[in-house]
Structures are given as structure tokens and as C-alpha cells.
Amino acid sequence: MGAITFAPDEAQEIARALAAVAAADGAILAREASFLDAFAMAHSVGGLSFIPATLDVARLARVIAAPDKRREVLRLCVKMALSDGNYADGERRAIVNIATTFGVGADELQQLTEEVRTAK
DSSP, X not given: OOOOOOOHHHHHHHHHHHHHHHHXXXXXXXXXXXXXXXXXXXXXXXXXXGTTSOOOHHHHHHHOOSXXXXXXXXXXXXXXXXXXXXXXXXXXXXXXXXXXXXTOOHHHHHHHHHHHHHHO
């Protein structure tokens, strides 16, 4: 399977999700900001400009409809949460909220999380 690509509207919503995960523990650290900037630059969307915006998970789910893209969004969110070395409870809750809205169960989310951790 080839690399998953995102359309501009998808990338904008993903940037919002990444910013929400990064901010969920109360602070966006330098590594998290760098991760968000790298995603935003790679997809030609604003990154840090999404930080003040509240994440609308229902909108995210409408925009990201394909199951493979949803899994990739969850992987990116887990990577964001782990980028500062601390998978905080707030970050975990934000990701579980996204996964639930995507229809991804706890077991599959745990598997995705382990894949991200071992891929480091």
C-alpha cells in the first residue's frame, strides 16, 4: 500500500486535531510545535494558526471518511502525543474521543498506539 495523502481540506482538519492533542495536556511544547509545523508545511496548511480553534470531532469525522485515512490520523495524533516523551492523560482522552467518533474501538486504538511506539 502506498503512502496516504490528504486533500487540503482534510489536512486542515488534521492540523486542528494535532493542535488539539498537543494542547490537551495544558501546554504545547517545542517538539509538539515542531511536529505540527512539519505536518502543516508538508500539506501546505497553517499549523500554529489552528491552536486557538476548538476541535470539532464530528467535522473531522465528516471530512476524514475513509477508514485507512482515519487510522493514519490516529497514528499522527499518537505520534503528536508521544513527541514530547509524555503521553499525558489529557492527550489520551483527546485521542480516545477522536477514535470513538471515527468508530475505532479500544483494542484497535491500542494496536495503533503500539505500532507508533515500536516504530520510533
